[in-house]
Amino acid sequence: MVGRASTPGRRGRPRQAEVARLAGVSQTTVSLVLGGNKQGIALHEDTRARVLAAARELGYVPDPAARRMARARNNLLGVFSFTATFPVDVEHSYYPILVGVEREAVARGYDLVLFTGSSSGPAQTVAPGALQRVRMADGCLFLGRHIPEGELRRLVDDNFPAVHIGRRDELEGLAWVGVDYVSASAEVVRHLAGLGHRRIVLVRESDDAPASADRERGFRMALAELGGPNGAAVVRTARPGADITPAWVRARVAEGVTAFVAEETDTGAAWRQLLAAVNGAGLDVPGEVSLALLGSPPADLAGRPQPTGFDVPRAELGSAAVRMATALLAGEEAAEPLVACTFRPGRTAGPAPGRP
Amino acid sequence: MVGRASTPGRRGRPRQAEVARLAGVSQTTVSLVLGGNKQGIALHEDTRARVLAAARELGYVPDPAARRMARARNNLLGVFSFTATFPVDVEHSYYPILVGVEREAVARGYDLVLFTGSSSGPAQTVAPGALQRVRMADGCLFLGRHIPEGELRRLVDDNFPAVHIGRRDELEGLAWVGVDYVSASAEVVRHLAGLGHRRIVLVRESDDAPASADRERGFRMALAELGGPNGAAVVRTARPGADITPAWVRARVAEGVTAFVAEETDTGAAWRQLLAAVNGAGLDVPGEVSLALLGSPPADLAGRPQPTGFDVPRAELGSAAVRMATALLAGEEAAEPLVACTFRPGRTAGPAPGRP
DNA sequence: TTGTATGCGTTATCAT
DNA sequence: ATGATAACGCATACAA
Numbered sequence: 001m002v003g004r005a006s007t008p009g010r011r012g013r014p015r016q017a018e019v020a021r022l023a024g025v026s027q028t029t030v031s032l033v034l035g036g037n038k039q040g041i042a043l044h045e046d047t048r049a050r051v052l053a054a055a056r057e058l059g060y061v062p063d064p065a066a067r068r069m070a071r072a073r074n075n076l077l078g079v080f081s082f083t084a085t086f087p088v089d090v091e092h093s094y095y096p097i098l099v100g101v102e103r104e105a106v107a108r109g110y111d112l113v114l115f116t117g118s119s120s121g122p123a124q125t126v127a128p129g130a131l132q133r134v135r136m137a138d139g140c141l142f143l144g145r146h147i148p149e150g151e152l153r154r155l156v157d158d159n160f161p162a163v164h165i166g167r168r169d170e171l172e173g174l175a176w177v178g179v180d181y182v183s184a185s186a187e188v189v190r191h192l193a194g195l196g197h198r199r200i201v202l203v204r205e206s207d208d209a210p211a212s213a214d215r216e217r218g219f220r221m222a223l224a225e226l227g228g229p230n231g232a233a234v235v236r237t238a239r240p241g242a243d244i245t246p247a248w249v250r251a252r253v254a255e256g257v258t259a260f261v262a263e264e265t266d267t268g269a270a271w272r273q274l275l276a277a278v279n280g281a282g283l284d285v286p287g288e289v290s291l292a293l294l295g296s297p298p299a300d301l302a303g304r305p306q307p308t309g310f311d312v313p314r315a316e317l318g319s320a321a322v323r324m325a326t327a328l329l330a331g332e333e334a335a336e337p338l339v340a341c342t343f344r345p346g347r348t349a350g351p352a353p354g355r356p
Numbered sequence: 357m358v359g360r361a362s363t364p365g366r367r368g369r370p371r372q373a374e375v376a377r378l379a380g381v382s383q384t385t386v387s388l389v390l391g392g393n394k395q396g397i398a399l400h401e402d403t404r405a406r407v408l409a410a411a412r413e414l415g416y417v418p419d420p421a422a423r424r425m426a427r428a429r430n431n432l433l434g435v436f437s438f439t440a441t442f443p444v445d446v447e448h449s450y451y452p453i454l455v456g457v458e459r460e461a462v463a464r465g466y467d468l469v470l471f472t473g474s475s476s477g478p479a480q481t482v483a484p485g486a487l488q489r490v491r492m493a494d495g496c497l498f499l500g501r502h503i504p505e506g507e508l509r510r511l512v513d514d515n516f517p518a519v520h521i522g523r524r525d526e527l528e529g530l531a532w533v534g535v536d537y538v539s540a541s542a543e544v545v546r547h548l549a550g551l552g553h554r555r556i557v558l559v560r561e562s563d564d565a566p567a568s569a570d571r572e573r574g575f576r577m578a579l580a581e582l583g584g585p586n587g588a589a590v591v592r593t594a595r596p597g598a599d600i601t602p603a604w605v606r607a608r609v610a611e612g613v614t615a616f617v618a619e620e621t622d623t624g625a626a627w628r629q630l631l632a633a634v635n636g637a638g639l640d641v642p643g644e645v646s647l648a649l650l651g652s653p654p655a656d657l658a659g660r661p662q663p664t665g666f667d668v669p670r671a672e673l674g675s676a677a678v679r680m681a682t683a684l685l686a687g688e689e690a691a692e693p694l695v696a697c698t699f700r701p702g703r704t705a706g707p708a709p710g711r712p
Numbered sequence: 713t714t715g716t717a718t719g720c721g722t723t724a725t726c727a728t
Numbered sequence: 729a730t731g732a733t734a735a736c737g738c739a740t741a742c743a744a
Contacts, residue, residue: 025714059510065424069739070719074420136418427723726731
């Protein structure tokens with residue numbers, strides 16, 4: 001006789017075999033009855049009842065580990081963050097995403113495994129091999145700025161369902177979901193155009209984040225549709241906002257510009273400075289000039305005035321990631337990678353001066 | 357030949373057998389090497405290295421379900437929330453706890469499994485059987501207001517390591533971790549006593565939450581130590597704060613009361629109203645009366661003035677829960693269930709009038 | 713309609 | 729020092 005001496009992990013829980021004994025049937029029958037009989041196999045109503053009764057009497061509950069092993073899936077979806085999964089500093093940008101991830105995961109019957117990546121080590125260092133742990137789950141969502149390309153590439157090459165939250169083109173073959181900044185930005189411009197604005201200026205920062213580039217692309221795209229004179233429509237501020245002064249605003253208005261659009265940034269600097277400059281110039285918003293913000297305002301000036309623009313649907317981004325992952329998992333090639341922003345009318349955009 | 361036709365869920369996840377093939381050893385040896393060789397069996401350093409290399413090359417990670425079955429442990433710690441794990445409304449009370457849970461879990465080599473309880477269904481309805489899924493993990497933390505006693509009892513009776521976050525005496529045998537409101541409240545009173553205050557009044561709400569009861573207990577305990585005249589030292593406000601008026605404050609002061617203590621509540625009503633009443637009475641704080649808050653102030657009046665009192669260490673609470681769970685897991689009987697609050701000097705308490 | 717045999721991936725025991 | 733083998737609990741192809 002071979003085997004473990006004392007069944008270490010046994011928790012005194014009844015198994016199908018015991019239910020079977022009590023009901024006077026085989027373990028197979030128990031599995032069949034309790035499994036809902038997906039195969040549509042015929043069963044005596046009598047047997048069924050006896051099994052059910054026995055199971056209830058013993059308080060049987062299936063062992064998830066065993067069940068998952070037998071089906072070679074565990075209905076576990078991983079979430080790997082390159083920083084702490086519950087970061088303290090960027091709490092407000094991660095949390096809403098996790099909300100969406102959870103919601104969609106629940107809807108699809110998945111539980112979430114939070115892989116704790118680098119939290120223990122210093123800074124962004126992902127312990128070597130740590131990434132491979134995610135293979136434990138059926139698929140995994142990745143979250144964070146700096147990704148360890150090597151390890152991630154291995155997962156992708158092995159056809160492991162990996163989805164990055166946020167656009168990610170560097171890593172060929174890595175699935176991602178992202179925000180459709182292009183469309184959202186274009187929509188804002190079209191809204192302004194609908195109000196009669198023809199000369200519009202975009203204020204953005206000088207770094208080259210994909211999110212910034214996309215916004216500019218959408219802005220230019222919509223501007224091109226207008227067909228008007230659009231020279232120098234985009235301003236990149238080296239030091240965030242430092243170049244946006246009341247004088248600068250007045251000069252643009254003198255040139256015929258009637259609307260200003262700022263991009264959202266971590267600090268909200270562009271919007272903040274634009275507001276200040278317009279106020280400093282003594283211009284009424286939206287009476288004399290219209291303003292719009294490509295994103296959400298910084299928390300400290302959330303309400304006053306509510307900016308025309310769009311909101312980034314972070315929760316929806318999380319949900320989309322889950323959908324993408326489950327699609328990959330099911331062998332379907334891809335789901336929709338882009339989530340749409342919701343237009344926010346706000347109170348900073350009005351009819352262009354000189355129009356009804 | 358019998359077996360499933362197409363290995364449905366296979367994702368090319370490498371197993372020990374493949375590592376063994378690559379390393380040119382048996383699967384048993386792989387298990388031995390990768391399992392850390394707990395049995396202290398002699399191994400050629402050479403073999404060890406080859407196995408390790410092969411495992412890394414293939415990106416091998418153990419299957420938690422299989423591990424669970426064979427060894428009955430998988431270094432997975434569950435977190436089950438009776439509401440959504442990432443609730444939108446109480447965001448700020450859950451998040452810090454999760455931060456602590458994650459930190460301690462990482463430190464102890466556990467990954468977290470978020471079991472998504474009832475988020476899909478209406479209100480607090482936990483799907484029947486949903487709770488039993490947590491058995492996949494080595495242990496589980498429970499979080500939330502209303503607990504499904506029946507299902508939880510079954511886990512407890514089966515000796516499954518379950519830890520409730522928040523005091524929970526209803527369910528005999530259920531381990532829990534909680535905040536030591538008694539000591540913290542007593543400490544605040546003693547602090548006031550040290551400043552010369554002898555007549556102190558506690559303002560609390562009328563509901564009977566454990567947290568409220570504990571605070572009152574600590575308050576009374578410390579008051580008893582003072583031995584002074586303490587009749588009617590506790591006021592329960594039916595409608596939060598409605599009874600706390602400037603006139604009421606003046607009456608108490610006329611009786612010789614020199615300090616007021618409010619409990620923290622969801623809405624912060626008690627503290628809010630106390631502040632307003634004292635201001636309305638035209639009394640200087642802390643010159644003429646001292647105030648203290650048994651907890652943290654509501655966010656909207658966080659800074660002004662910073663209340664004397666204590667902070668609830670929510671992150672520490674999460675960490676304590678993990679410690680408790682791992683203790684149970686290891687067979688040790690219990691860890692420390694109470695976490696201490698940190699005293700906050702604040703600026704609302706000063707020497708009692710008529711003292712140096 | 714029900715039972716028998718087998719495999720999922722891992723750990724642990726017993727032979728080599 | 730390494731390999732063969734038996735469980736763990738469940739699901740399923742196949743035989744009866």
